[in-house]
Amino acid sequence: MLTFTLGTFAIALNHLLLISALALATFVGWRVAKRGGENPESALFSLFLLGMLAARVGFVAVYWTHYRDDPWQMIDLRDGGFLAWPGVIVLLLAALYRGWRRPGLRRPLGFGVASGLAFWLLATFSLTIYEQGTRLPEITLRNAAGETVQLADYKGGPLVINLWATWCPPCRREMPVLEDAQQQRPDLTFLFVNQAESMQSVSTYLETQGLSLSNVLFDGGGRLGQAVGSMALPTTLFYSPEGRLLGSHLGELSEASLARALESFDTSNPATSATSSRKPPCPASATC
Numbered sequence: 001m002l003t004f005t006l007g008t009f010a011i012a013l014n015h016l017l018l019i020s021a022l023a024l025a026t027f028v029g030w031r032v033a034k035r036g037g038e039n040p041e042s043a044l045f046s047l048f049l050l051g052m053l054a055a056r057v058g059f060v061a062v063y064w065t066h067y068r069d070d071p072w073q074m075i076d077l078r079d080g081g082f083l084a085w086p087g088v089i090v091l092l093l094a095a096l097y098r099g100w101r102r103p104g105l106r107r108p109l110g111f112g113v114a115s116g117l118a119f120w121l122l123a124t125f126s127l128t129i130y131e132q133g134t135r136l137p138e139i140t141l142r143n144a145a146g147e148t149v150q151l152a153d154y155k156g157g158p159l160v161i162n163l164w165a166t167w168c169p170p171c172r173r174e175m176p177v178l179e180d181a182q183q184q185r186p187d188l189t190f191l192f193v194n195q196a197e198s199m200q201s202v203s204t205y206l207e208t209q210g211l212s213l214s215n216v217l218f219d220g221g222g223r224l225g226q227a228v229g230s231m232a233l234p235t236t237l238f239y240s241p242e243g244r245l246l247g248s249h250l251g252e253l254s255e256a257s258l259a260r261a262l263e264s265f266d267t268s269n270p271a272t273s274a275t276s277s278r279k280p281p282c283p284a285s286a287t288c
Contacts, residue, residue, distance in 0.1 A: 002131075002230040002248050010232040012250040017123045022048050025116025033108040040109040043098055047113070051091035058086030059256070066256035078170065079254035088117065136243035137227035141193065141217040144203070149217065151224070152243070154189055158265045159239040161191045163225055166205040170252035171234040177255055178236075179211055181262070188265065191215045195233060196222045238264050 003010045022044065029040035059081040060067055060074050067074050095113045099106035136159070139151045162178055164171035182190040192213050194202050199218060206213060225231060228248075236249045238261055246264040249257065 002228060002235065002250060003232050005231045012232065013127060014124065017120060017127065021116040021120035021123070024119050025112040028115040029108040029112025032111045037106070037108045038102065038104040040105055040112050043105060043109055044112050044116070047091050047094055047098070050094050051087035052082065053087075054090035055082035055084060055087030058083040059260075063256035063259060066254070066259060073254060073256075076254070078252045079257040080249065080251050081254065081257045081260070091117075131245050131248060134228070134245045136239050136245075137224060139219070139224050139227060141219055141224070142199075143218075144199065144216050146199065151191075154191060154215075155239075155241065155243045157241050158188050159191065159237075159241075159243075160188055160262075161193060161224075161237040161239065163193050163195055163219075163230065163233060163235040163237075165195045165197055165233055166202060167197075168233045172209075174234060174253045175209070175211055175213075177253055177258055179213060180255075181258055182214060185262070188262070189215065191217055193217045193219050193224055195219055195225060236261070238262070240265075 003012055004016050025044050026041050029044055033039045056074075056077065062083060063081070073079075091113070095109055099109055136152060136155060141149055141151060143149050160178075160181075164175070166172070178190065178192070182188075190213075192215060194216065196219065202216065202218070206216070219225075225233075225235065228235070228237060228245075230248070230250060232250050234250075234252065236253060236258075238246045238248065240246055247261055249261050253261070
């Protein structure tokens with residue numbers, strides 16, 4: 001499961017874990033402060049914001065080549081571009097400084113920060129292990145010619161699967177980024193799985209936007225999203241040649257966040273990723 005869904009509301013599990021860690025830290029700090037000390041609620045929230053800022057700055061610094069041509073993208077947080085370790089380091093250093101300056105805050109703040117970080121690290125590690133234990137779903141889809149294809153037929157090479165719809169603004173914004181990546185990375189197979197829209201409407205959209213995409217597939221019932229546990233769009237999934245999930249990204253992809261996600265292929269099996277990208281036969285009448 002990649003998202004937590006309640007009615008029409010959906011939130012990525014990694015975001016939910018982060019919010020839960022802050023809530024736990026605040027509760028623990030409050031409980032400790034009741035036995036003596038200052039309530040660390042405002043301090044914990046400011047540390048959280050400082051850590052997020054450091055995580056963003058760290059990400060931009062590492063992937064600066066993807067931002068230098070359009071610096072305004074640095075403040076566009078919708079791409080989910082954050083590096084955890086700079087954020088954690090800055091948060092801990094700032095917490096030590098706060099405790100040194102305000103002795104009454106030391107114990108509640110220390111317990112709060114420790115409990116929040118411990119929960120977040122353990123939960124994130126568990127979620128990663130769970131995700132990487134999942135496999136490519138056995139789902140039947142249709143290609144642009146209206147013919148039935150099996151998702152499993154694309155196994156044998158590294159896969160990038162994008163779940164999208166034309167009515168979804170983040171999907172529309174990230175599509176040129178994915179189109180460029182498809183052209184620049186012939187060693188990868190990109191599948192664009194449209195969710196519950198007609199072939200005609202998708203074809204019209206791609207034509208009017210001047211998008212040239214290979215492997216446009218159609219999931220009329222939205223079964224793939226249900227199978228992978230994501231009710232949010234866009235969702236992008238990264239599978240090894242054996243069909244094992246290497247990672248996922250919920251929300252809009254920028255050049256930088258996509259570049260980071262594609263690193264999972266370089267670390268999983270470089271030899272296979274560099275040499276193979278198997279695709280099923282494509283009928284002459286199909287755009288696949």
